[in-house]
Amino acid sequence: MTKRSVIKNMSPRSQEQFEVIRESRKRQIMDTALRLFASEGYDHCSISMLAEQAGISKGLMYNYFNSKEALLSEIIEDGMREVLDLFDPNHDGVLTSEELESFIRRVFSAIRTNMEFWVLYISVLFQPGVRELLKEQQLIRYLERFTPILTDYFRRKGFEDPELEMLTLSALIEGFGALMIYAYPSMKIPDELIGKFENRIIGMYK
Amino acid sequence: MTKRSVIKNMSPRSQEQFEVIRESRKRQIMDTALRLFASEGYDHCSISMLAEQAGISKGLMYNYFNSKEALLSEIIEDGMREVLDLFDPNHDGVLTSEELESFIRRVFSAIRTNMEFWVLYISVLFQPGVRELLKEQQLIRYLERFTPILTDYFRRKGFEDPELEMLTLSALIEGFGALMIYAYPSMKIPDELIGKFENRIIGMYK
Amino acid sequence: MTKRSVIKNMSPRSQEQFEVIRESRKRQIMDTALRLFASEGYDHCSISMLAEQAGISKGLMYNYFNSKEALLSEIIEDGMREVLDLFDPNHDGVLTSEELESFIRRVFSAIRTNMEFWVLYISVLFQPGVRELLKEQQLIRYLERFTPILTDYFRRKGFEDPELEMLTLSALIEGFGALMIYAYPSMKIPDELIGKFENRIIGMYK
Amino acid sequence: MTKRSVIKNMSPRSQEQFEVIRESRKRQIMDTALRLFASEGYDHCSISMLAEQAGISKGLMYNYFNSKEALLSEIIEDGMREVLDLFDPNHDGVLTSEELESFIRRVFSAIRTNMEFWVLYISVLFQPGVRELLKEQQLIRYLERFTPILTDYFRRKGFEDPELEMLTLSALIEGFGALMIYAYPSMKIPDELIGKFENRIIGMYK
DNA sequence: CATGAATGAGAATTCATTCAT
DNA sequence: AATGAATGAATTCTCATTCAT
Numbered sequence: 042m043t044k045r046s047v048i049k050n051m052s053p054r055s056q057e058q059f060e061v062i063r064e065s066r067k068r069q070i071m072d073t074a075l076r077l078f079a080s081e082g083y084d085h086c087s088i089s090m091l092a093e094q095a096g097i098s099k100g101l102m103y104n105y106f107n108s109k110e111a112l113l114s115e116i117i118e119d120g121m122r123e124v125l126d127l128f129d130p131n132h133d134g135v136l137t138s139e140e141l142e143s144f145i146r147r148v149f150s151a152i153r154t155n156m157e158f159w160v161l162y163i164s165v166l167f168q169p170g171v172r173e174l175l176k177e178q179q180l181i182r183y184l185e186r187f188t189p190i191l192t193d194y195f196r197r198k199g200f201e202d203p204e205l206e207m208l209t210l211s212a213l214i215e216g217f218g219a220l221m222i223y224a225y226p227s228m229k230i231p232d233e234l235i236g237k238f239e240n241r242i243i244g245m246y247k
Numbered sequence: 248m249t250k251r252s253v254i255k256n257m258s259p260r261s262q263e264q265f266e267v268i269r270e271s272r273k274r275q276i277m278d279t280a281l282r283l284f285a286s287e288g289y290d291h292c293s294i295s296m297l298a299e300q301a302g303i304s305k306g307l308m309y310n311y312f313n314s315k316e317a318l319l320s321e322i323i324e325d326g327m328r329e330v331l332d333l334f335d336p337n338h339d340g341v342l343t344s345e346e347l348e349s350f351i352r353r354v355f356s357a358i359r360t361n362m363e364f365w366v367l368y369i370s371v372l373f374q375p376g377v378r379e380l381l382k383e384q385q386l387i388r389y390l391e392r393f394t395p396i397l398t399d400y401f402r403r404k405g406f407e408d409p410e411l412e413m414l415t416l417s418a419l420i421e422g423f424g425a426l427m428i429y430a431y432p433s434m435k436i437p438d439e440l441i442g443k444f445e446n447r448i449i450g451m452y453k
Numbered sequence: 454m455t456k457r458s459v460i461k462n463m464s465p466r467s468q469e470q471f472e473v474i475r476e477s478r479k480r481q482i483m484d485t486a487l488r489l490f491a492s493e494g495y496d497h498c499s500i501s502m503l504a505e506q507a508g509i510s511k512g513l514m515y516n517y518f519n520s521k522e523a524l525l526s527e528i529i530e531d532g533m534r535e536v537l538d539l540f541d542p543n544h545d546g547v548l549t550s551e552e553l554e555s556f557i558r559r560v561f562s563a564i565r566t567n568m569e570f571w572v573l574y575i576s577v578l579f580q581p582g583v584r585e586l587l588k589e590q591q592l593i594r595y596l597e598r599f600t601p602i603l604t605d606y607f608r609r610k611g612f613e614d615p616e617l618e619m620l621t622l623s624a625l626i627e628g629f630g631a632l633m634i635y636a637y638p639s640m641k642i643p644d645e646l647i648g649k650f651e652n653r654i655i656g657m658y659k
Numbered sequence: 660m661t662k663r664s665v666i667k668n669m670s671p672r673s674q675e676q677f678e679v680i681r682e683s684r685k686r687q688i689m690d691t692a693l694r695l696f697a698s699e700g701y702d703h704c705s706i707s708m709l710a711e712q713a714g715i716s717k718g719l720m721y722n723y724f725n726s727k728e729a730l731l732s733e734i735i736e737d738g739m740r741e742v743l744d745l746f747d748p749n750h751d752g753v754l755t756s757e758e759l760e761s762f763i764r765r766v767f768s769a770i771r772t773n774m775e776f777w778v779l780y781i782s783v784l785f786q787p788g789v790r791e792l793l794k795e796q797q798l799i800r801y802l803e804r805f806t807p808i809l810t811d812y813f814r815r816k817g818f819e820d821p822e823l824e825m826l827t828l829s830a831l832i833e834g835f836g837a838l839m840i841y842a843y844p845s846m847k848i849p850d851e852l853i854g855k856f857e858n859r860i861i862g863m864y865k
Numbered sequence: 866c867a868t869g870a871a872t873g874a875g876a877a878t879t880c881a882t883t884c885a886t
Numbered sequence: 887a888a889t890g891a892a893t894g895a896a897t898t899c900t901c902a903t904t905c906a907t
Contacts, residue, residue: 475891512878
């Protein structure tokens with residue numbers, strides 16, 4: 042009788058309990074890592090530092106993630122999932138005015154409520170060496186699927202140059218994100234101004 | 248006989264020759280470093296890699312720069328100088344329509360012709376650990392001096408909410424930069440579209 | 454169930470086991486380092502050499518000491534503790550003849566039984582760059598506290614020039630140490646002669 | 660006709676002049692090096708630093724000395740020659756009281772007037788890695804030749820244990836040197852006290 | 866004789882990762 | 887599942903020495 046089976050016999054519900062423990066540990070690690078990666082930078086945050094901050098041993102991390110890069114990857118995927126959840130996945134490929142407004146509002150909301158994720162995401166996005174990592178990620182593919190839908194929307198709405206509108210809208214959103222991130226965490230753009238900005242964009246494309 | 252000629256006699260390779268060598272080597276190192284930092288990322292580019300790519304020994308870099316960070320710093324300063332040269336430093340604090348148009352065109356031109364620098368600049372800007380390095384840089388101070396001038400311009404032009412216009416313009420420019428950089432070097436936004444985008448922005452604020 | 458036992462359950466190798474490992478490894482590293490620093494010189498002994506001699510990897514040293522200098526520092530402190538233990542810390546500031554004799558005998562004993570430490574200590578003491586490291590060490594402070602006590606002893610004993618006696622005694626001890634160390638490890642001053650020397654000094658100041 | 664012969668023809672007395680230049684340059688380098696080695700430590704003083712302080716180029720040093728170690732070696736030899744010059748080399752192997760007094764006075768004088776040399780000498784002497792360098796030096800051989808002469812002196816003078824006297828005198832001198840060096844350059848032992856100390860030693864062995 | 870650019874071996878140190886327990 | 891000791895490759899940086907001019 043192996044040590045393993047002994048443990049098994051002693052705790053019949055251990056299977057589910059283990060699952061729960063695993064999941065909570067994973068969250069704990071990922072939350073700490075997101076915070077540290079964003080504030081210290083992915084490269085400058087060592088596994089030691091991470092383990093210490095998360096209150097676990099260095100070895101344990103490798104029990105949950107195959108490597109530091111795998112951890113990053115999961116964090117990014119996780120953050121994206123959270124972001125994507127904000128968007129209606131049910132649309133049929135044809136965008137209405139209401140759906141566009143909702144989309145824009147969600148984008149702004151996402152940026153404002155997930156700053157830590159965005160800082161990490163963008164800082165990683167601009168580290169050329171790691172870029173490849175993200176190229177295959179869902180968000181990018183999602184956004185790429187979204188652009189023709191948007192372009193189509195502008196065409197249907199009778200905009201003279203749909204592509205130009207698409208570029209402008211993209212730039213406005215990206216630019217807003219960049220401004221927010223760059224300001225984070227020291228400066229702050231007033232909430233009221235952000236609201237106006239949001240409304241203006243919606244007004245431009247309704 | 249001047250002191251200079253004495254020195255000359257003492258050193259078979261003259262002062263000027265050494266200066267020429269130093270200057271050209273420095274350029275060679277900085278050019279290689281800019282390229283590599285931008286394409287591989289500052290952190291992922293080691294001195295070994297840099298030396299190999301530049302065709303010099305590892306030690307030589309330290310003959311010209313005190314540290315890797317000092318090298319980065321000089322590259323950034325250098326790039327900024329080049330960028331700032333694009334802008335007219337002679338304006339008196341009051342912006343005319345023509346000056347604004349000129350400014351916007353120069354910004355776009357700068358982004359498009361110095362992509363490598365911008366990729367590096369932005370990637371560094373978003374690396375939390377190195378951010379402090381740039382906070383004291385000229386470009387940021389320059390841009391910060393520019394924002395009130397722009398806001399004032401919008402006020403004089405009778406725009407309803409000058410701050411909102413300022414934010415919008417900033418977002419459009421930053422967003423365009425981000426799009427360009429993100430696309431670099433694999434994708435390309437068509438030149439024609441960029442031209443239209445530029446003209447639209449100018450049209451918006453004239 | 455105490456917190457301790459919880460921790461125990463969590464780690465198959467118990468807290469105590471780790472402490473034992475750490476302590477023994479630390480000793481192993483410090484012993485090797487003392488030997489090497491004394492025989493090769495602190496500067497000429499590289500971490501590589503040390504690791505090789507101690508039979509560990511280069512990196513492991515940094516698991517136990519923050520830097521090479523920290524290692525040196527701990528060795529010095531350790532040696533001093535050992536040396537200071539030889540002296541009676543209970544004296545009340547007033548020295549008797551017996552205490553002086555005991556002190557001198559202990560000094561000589563310390564020098565003779567801790568040669569490796571003394572060689573390192575003195576060699577470091579005379580390396581200008583590292584001197585500051587030792588200025589704050591206990592031994593020096595201890596000795597500095599001792600000099601007025603000795604001077605006072607000579608005054609009470611009716612010596613004509615207590616300061617001169619103090620200087621002479623110090624010189625005799627330092628000189629003996631220097632001779633021993635310089636001779637180490639190739640030459641040897643005969644034990645019998647050392648004994649006579651010791652007795653003579655004691656005789657001079659009783 | 661080679662470039663060399665041209666120069667030769669142009670300056671007929673260049674041979675002697677070169678000698679003078681060489682000699683003065685060498686002195687300049689050695690003086691700077693002695694000062695720096697003593698104050699910064701041999702290991703921590705780089706050729707760059709030395710060249711800068713001496714106002715010459717790095718390469719030039721190698722024109723006069725084959726290596727950094729050769730430079731050290733020459734400095735040591737040079738300092739020893741200076742020290743040895745203080746002693747009467749003419750004695751016939753039999754020491755008189757007057758000669759001993761003169762010897763001791765010279766030793767003390769040497770220590771006090773050549774502190775920089777002694778600091779370097781001792782610091783090098785105690786760096787085990789470099790010790791071998793000095794083992795073959797003249798001063799040590801000289802001193803080794805001197806010990807039997809001293810022992811013989813004490814025997815002839817009727818001292819009970821000549822070897823013990825020899826050891827005591829050596830310890831007193833070495834100890835005084837160590838005290839001086841250790842105090843250098845921050846503390847100072849009062850000149851008057853040194854004088855008394857000197858006289859006491861002379862008194863002890865006359 | 867004199868220069869300083871250039872080299873490359875080697876230094877201290879960091880850190881992702883492995884593994885015995 | 888959990889620990890942290892151990893590894894070793896890679897990193898930044900230093901410096902004695904060489905060499906073309």
